[in-house]
Amino acid sequence: MSRCTHQFEMWNGNFGRQYWERHPTTVEGFDELRNEQWGETQSAVMRRYLADLERDVDVLEVGCGVGIHLEILQRLGFENVNGIDFHRDALERIRRDRTSIPVVEASATKLPFRDGQFDLVFTNELLVTVPPTDVDQVISEIVRCSSGLIWGLEFYAEEYTEIEWRGEDQMLWKTNFLDRFLEGHDLAVVEEEFLEYRASDDLDRTFLLRKRMSR
Template sequence: MTEKDIQKWTGEVGLQYTERNPQTVEELEELREEQYGISQTELYEEIIGDFERDIQILEVGSNVGVQLRCLRKLGFENLYGLDVQSFAIKKSREHAPTIPAVVGEGSHLPFADESFDLIFTNGCLITIPPNLIDAVQAEIVRCSKKYVMGQEFHSDKYIAIDSEHDDQLYWKTNFCERYLDNQDVELVESSLLSYVNTSNVDQMFLLKKLDS
């Protein structure tokens, strides 16, 4: 991210984002039921439910760690979080002291190559400016040993979205296709998640590194 973007997310914009989003697994499940008519736990169970529970998993853009706690509910043991906002990481550690979480940003992940079996984002890539998205995706692939997973806003075009809550821009595109076009990965599974009460569509996808 640029210094301006980092300042937004580490400042008032980031604080507002953290405070208005789910803090508990129960709140997340309720939100997903309202959005898609299916819980987040069920979504994860469908896409990685047959994975070994002791694999190393990193979430990039983990905020307060609610997605990681959702995965822990499914029995996954080795979970790690990373977010650019120190306040969110502090809250994450308070909610789940046994899930390590560190401050860092996506275009320069502080990890060695192939450090994790699976790296995922959930509503993170939508915050990355288009000129940096390839660098962030490349870092995610670099640090993954085998799998990359995502759940993000979806569009066939690259579209900027004005937030109703703050002055932060968000973007939607086909993030899965962008991985496939620019990184050494292949598609394992992809599905579109239609919203119950709006025309919005998200995409959930699982990718595998080539030759892994």
């Protein structure tokens, strides 16, 4: 997403600041929200998918927000966690409140890292914020920067569907993001599942992928 996009302007304006005023910014608050939504916590889901990894692997979250997911990994014992986002208010918060987590301001369409720099690259509800015209480029960058594993947790729909959110359009979309990864890249599915919302018909889908050339 280039810096002139609608998303960049919205997330770096009042919309983005108000989002973090409403949204939980602690692990405990976010786990409580997830438990209300899914019947289990974000920490539990991440533990289930990632707990078997060595704790010294290099990890990158694309779209790290205020760093909640990276703090969860730190609590699980992961030593080398990194984040990238273009939302400046979120990055200011993470630099203030989570000083042990290094973060970079950059676009997800052009990650400032070398090929295969990280053992694990992951997103958590990032791709839903990427315009459909840019999503394959973002996915390609995620795959490029991973030496082996990719984990995703994203909204799900069978077809591309725009989501109107708080009266704003052109901000959120859901689709089968797992298929988008598999269609363009040589990846194997290690594990995947749907996460059902308790109070609606909405679905999230989470998946762990491995690059086939990796060992």
